[in-house]
Amino acid sequence: MGTVTYLAVLGGCLVCALWLEPVLRVGVLRQWRRLALTLAPVAAAFLAWDVAAVAAGHWWFDAGQVIGVWLPGGLPLEEVLFFLVVPLCAILGFEAVRSVLARSGLTRPGLARSGPRSMPARRERATGSGGPADGREVAE
C-alpha cells in the first residue's frame, strides 16, 4: 500500500514556485510551447539516466512511499513528474531572478542618468521576462 510522501514533496515544490507566475508575472506558463520544448528533451535525458541507474542498482524507490503507479524501467510515476516539476520550478526561479534584477536595476535612482533609453527600456521590461516580443517569438 503506497502513500503520497513523494507526491507531497513534488506538490511542495510547486507551491514554492508557482506563485512567481502571477505575482512577478514571469510569463513562464504563458510560454507553454517554449516550456514544453525545454522540458521534453531534458526530462528524456535524465529519465534515461534514471532508468539506467535503477537497472544498475545505484538507487531504488520505497514502494511504501509512492502512490503505486509503476512505469517501465522500474520508475514510480512520481519520478517522471519529478523531471517535469523540478525543471519547471528552476525556470520559474530563474525568470523571477531576471525579472527582479531588471526591475531593481531600472528603478535604482543612480541609473536614471543612463539617459533617455531608460524609459522605453523600463516599459519593455516591466511586462516581465515574457513581454510582447517574447510571447510572439514563441507563439509563432
Next chain:
Amino acid sequence: MTYTVAAGLAVLAALAVDLVGLRTRLVLGRVFWLSYAIILFFQLLANGVLAGRGVVRYDPAAILGPRVAAAPVEDLAFGFALVLTTLAVWSRLGRSAWRAGERDRGREGRRAR
C-alpha cells in the same frame, strides 16, 4: 560506473551544453548563479525529505558516502546538471532571454575591477 562517476560526467555534459553546445554561457553570468543559489536551497529541502525518509534509497557501493541534508553529495551534482541543462535549453529557445544573458555578462565585464 558508480553514481559518483555518472554525476561528475553529468556536470561536465551540462557545462558543455551551456558553453559549447547551445552557447548560452549561463555559468559566466550572475543571473544563473543567483537563481541556482535559491534553487539549491529548495533542492536541499526536497532531497532531505526524499533521501531522509528513504523514499529514494542508494546503494552504498555506488556513492562516496558523505551526505548533505541526508542526500548523497552526488545529488548536488545531479541537481546542478539538471538545473543548468534546463535553463540553458530554456534560454536558447527564447532569443530575448539569450540577449538578456548577453547584457548580464556585458555589465559584469564593464564592472570588472
